[in-house]
Amino acid sequence: MANILKRGFSILFIFSLYMFYITACRQIKKENANISDEMPLTVSDTIPWSERMALSIMKRNPEIWQTENDSIPKWNYKIGLLCTSFQKLYEKTGNAKYLDYVKNYTNKIVDRDGNIAGYNKEEYNIDMVNSGKMLFWLYDETKEDRYLNALITLREQLEGHPRTNSDGLWHKKIYPHQMWLDGLYMGAPFYAEFNSRFENEDKLNDIAHQFELIWKKTYDGNTGLLLHAWDESKKMRWADKQTGKSPNFWSRSLGWYMMALVDVLDFFPKDHPKRKVLIQQLNDLSKALVEFQDESGVWFQVTNLPDREGNYLESSGSCMFAYAFAKGTKKGYLSKNFNMVAELTFSAILKEFIQVDQDGEIHINKVCKSAGLGGNPYRDGTFEYYISEPIVTDNLHGLGPFILAANQLNK
Structure with a gap:
């Protein structure tokens, strides 16, 4: 009897081990399947280019803030640009993984009261406003007050933001009396969306004034292009002593401005008198840019000097132009010819700039990793300066606009 009981216990023990093994294997297989579903080991070439890039980014960086190679999450305009591109993907596909990728970041950097980690309103840096655009749709999706409170904080920055004597928002407090083309993208679309949603559109004239002022102060009649920046004080070494203009054209700054125009127009009612002004700017600048498009289909770092030694075809500005042309056409701001330009540009982007790995x-x-004016070390705005900045791969200045352009063109 004892031997029978002993043998039965052994069989039961072995069976229990077997069932534990089977269960564990199933669980591991299930977890691996979930990981595979969320982050495939290979990126299919049968899905749109926008999603191919998004999945490639997610594969390389499980957290969106890691795209900046930071040790902790930080709030900056480049992350905001990438988050905006993921927002547009989510709106088009309905795939929650794109929403979650952004929400996981904001939950780390925006606390329950709406405080933004590392953000200091008193710095009055207009770059810091750009990331706020992601908070509108996160608030819509989640109804969490943290996002609304953070939106209000960023709006308060613009309310107290220092201005030129002609009422233009400074680029940064550390760059007094200056407006850069970049700043129109950083501040205007956020300002317009907040004003449209919560303030009865009573600031749209002020927003349009920002575009009208910098156009007037940076426009070059010979090329039809806008110079990178303007210093009202004319004290900066890079500024022309008569006009305050910076000395050169930079494609990405023009790209920022083009994207600012097509995005801010989303919030100008059709009967608003300044809407026509902004659409005219978009048309005039688009026509001027096409004159400097390289035969390859993309643009040079210094827009108007293709034959100058050291100049190179640059991807971020080219992606921004493709996005602006495509969206401008779809919205009816530009003639249909510009959709053909956008298609040509995107095809050239794939050929000139996109690398596909075996997986x-x-x-x-x-x-171009970064470019600006003034600061320390001093950036003098010369041709030699613009071509001296590092040229890199997978920088957010290129990743975000590529996804935006691809998504807009349904490529």
Whole structure:
């Protein structure tokens, strides 16, 4: 009897081990399947280019803030640009993984009371406003007060933001009396959306004034293009002593401005008198840019000097132009000819800048890492300066606009 009981216990023990093993294997297989579903080991070439790039980014960076190679999450305009591109993907596909990728970041950097980690309103840096655009749709999706409170904080920055004597928002407190083309993208679309949603559109004239002022102060009659920046004080070494204009054209700054125009127009009612002004700016600048498009289909870092030694075809500005042309056409601001320009540009972007790995993961090359004016070390705005900045791969200045352009063109 004892031997029978002993043998039965052994069989039961072995069976229990077997069932534990089977259950564990199933659980591991299930977890691996979930990981595979969320982050495939290969990126299919049968899905749109926008999603191919998004999945490649997510594969390389499980957290969106890691795209900046930071050790902790930080709030900056480049992350905001990428988050905006993921927002547009989510709106088009309805795929929650794009929403979650952004929400996981904001939940780390925006606390329950709406305080933004590392953000200091008193710095009056207009770049910091750009990331706020992601908070509108996160608030719509989640109804969490943290996002509304953070939106209000950023709006308060604009309310107290220092201005030129002609009422233009400074680029940053550390760059007094200056307006840069970049700043129109950083501040105007957020300002317009907040004003449209919560303030009865009573500031649209002020928003349009920002475009009218910088156009007047940076426009170049010979090319039809806008110079990178303007210093009202004319004290900066890079500023012309008569006009305050910076000395050169930079494609990405023009790209920022083009994207600012097509995005801010979303919030100008059709009967608003300044809407026509902004649409005219978009048309005039679009026509001027086409004159400087390289035969390859993309644009040079210094827009108007293709034959100058050291100049190079640059990807971020080219992606921004493609996005603006495509959206401008779809919205009816531009003639249908510009959709053909956008299609040509995007095809050229794929040829000139996109690298595809064996597993389908994609990268964007020839991105100017950064460029600006003044500061320390001093950036003098010369041709030599613009071509001296590092040229990198998979920088957010290129990744975000590529997704926006691809998504807009349904590529």
